[in-house]
Amino acid sequence: MAVLPRSPRSRGPQPDRARFWSRVRAAGVNGIDWKVREGFVQKAFPLQLPAVLGIELAGVVEAVGPEASRFRVGDRVMGPLGRLGAYADLVTVDEANLVRTPQGLDDVHAAGIPVAAVAAWQSLHHAGPIAAGQRILIHGAAGGLGGYAVQYAKRAGAEVFATASTAHVDYVRSLGADHVIDYRTQRFESVARDIDLVLDYVGGEVLDRSWQVLTKDGAIVGTASADILARTAPGRRGLWFMTKPDAALLERLTAEIAQGTLISKLGEVVGFDDIPAAIERNRTDPRIGKVVADLSR
Ligand SMILES: NC(=O)c1ccc[n+]([C@@H]2O[C@H](COP(=O)([O-])OP(=O)(O)OC[C@H]3O[C@@H](n4cnc5c(N)ncnc54)[C@H](OP(=O)(O)O)[C@@H]3O)[C@@H](O)[C@H]2O)c1
Numbered sequence: 522m523a524v525l526p527r528s529p530r531s532r533g534p535q536p537d538r539a540r541f542w543s544r545v546r547a548a549g550v551n552g553i554d555w556k557v558r559e560g561f562v563q564k565a566f567p568l569q570l571p572a573v574l575g576i577e578l579a580g581v582v583e584a585v586g587p588e589a590s591r592f593r594v595g596d597r598v599m600g601p602l603g604r605l606g607a608y609a610d611l612v613t614v615d616e617a618n619l620v621r622t623p624q625g626l627d628d629v630h631a632a633g634i635p636v637a638a639v640a641a642w643q644s645l646h647h648a649g650p651i652a653a654g655q656r657i658l659i660h661g662a663a664g665g666l667g668g669y670a671v672q673y674a675k676r677a678g679a680e681v682f683a684t685a686s687t688a689h690v691d692y693v694r695s696l697g698a699d700h701v702i703d704y705r706t707q708r709f710e711s712v713a714r715d716i717d718l719v720l721d722y723v724g725g726e727v728l729d730r731s732w733q734v735l736t737k738d739g740a741i742v743g744t745a746s747a748d749i750l751a752r753t754a755p756g757r758r759g760l761w762f763m764t765k766p767d768a769a770l771l772e773r774l775t776a777e778i779a780q781g782t783l784i785s786k787l788g789e790v791v792g793f794d795d796i797p798a799a800i801e802r803n804r805t806d807p808r809i810g811k812v813v814a815d816l817s818r
Pocket residue numbers: 551552553636637640660661662663664665666667684685686687689704722723727743744745762763764803807808809810811
């Protein structure tokens with residue numbers, strides 16, 4: 522039984538002028554799914570019910586609008602949808618958002634890359650350039666964004682502190698983190714001090730406890746608690762971050778993943794009927810890396 526509705530537009534390709542139709546083969550599951558479901562982000566994602574969730578995909582071009590020029594029918598493509606609706610048979614997509622899926626990268630793996638890989642890169646650089654030797658603390662390092670951020674920060678020459686639950690400590694260490702803090706047995710404040718940048722991919726009380734580990738000029742960039750500005754004490758630097766599609770950046774990062782120089786961890790693959798349960802698990806019991814829905818199942 523399918524619990525989520527398939528796209529109401531799945532009757533057949535009728536491309537808009539500058540867009541193309543893509544048959545969705547796989548779609549990434551993200552925290553935004555349950556946040557939209559709970560009604561938390563109505564300003565950023567206004568809904569007209571019934572709504573189809575899902576914000577990133579991999580698929581194949583089915584039809585091309587007359588003003589779309591970057592792709593041809595039959596091309597394998599991947600990227601953020603730029604709106605909701607990826608858990609569908611067919612979607613129309615703005616061609617500016619998408620990139621070709623590299624040979625050797627399967628659709629399921631590809632579908633989990635666009636949002637996390639790009640958001641991690643953009644959020645790492647959001648507070649300013651990263652200098653070698655900077656001390657960076659990454660909360661939620663075992664998650665979709667965190668896994669990439671650990672690798673990007675290490676490459677930039679930072680000393681990386683990362684938090685993860687007991688079962689995920691070895692995984693985060695394998696990504697190159699210098700200090701992995703098991704947040705279930707240790708308070709991060711007792712290990713991480715004089716931190717120049719906190720990447721807060723968890724939010725809530727984790728964010729509130731993070732001010733004390735910062736240097737005087739240090740910054741917290743948050744992706745999880747949208748009220749970070751209200752939670753920032755006067756004189757401190759707290760920045761809310763919202764990711765934007767960047768096809769050039771996605772293309773570069775995806776090429777690295779295809780070449781094996783950037784690790785992209787696929788934590789779980791579910792079928793279409795299991796998407797609601799996977800969305801709920803993201804809220805209550807997040808998996809390591811990314812969760813992807815294989816829509817061919
Ligand atoms: N603003 C934006 O543009 C934007 C873009 C993308 C995502 N987001 C948001 O950013 C957040 C992270 O996204 P994501 O895709 O990386 O999420 P995710 O894959 O669900 O990962 C979240 C991670 O947080 C960890 N975690 C939970 N409680 C923790 C704690 N107390 N301390 C440290 N780690 C903890 C979990 O690790 P363990 O399993 O080890 O517990 C989990 O792996 C989500 O809230 C998402 O909605 C925002």
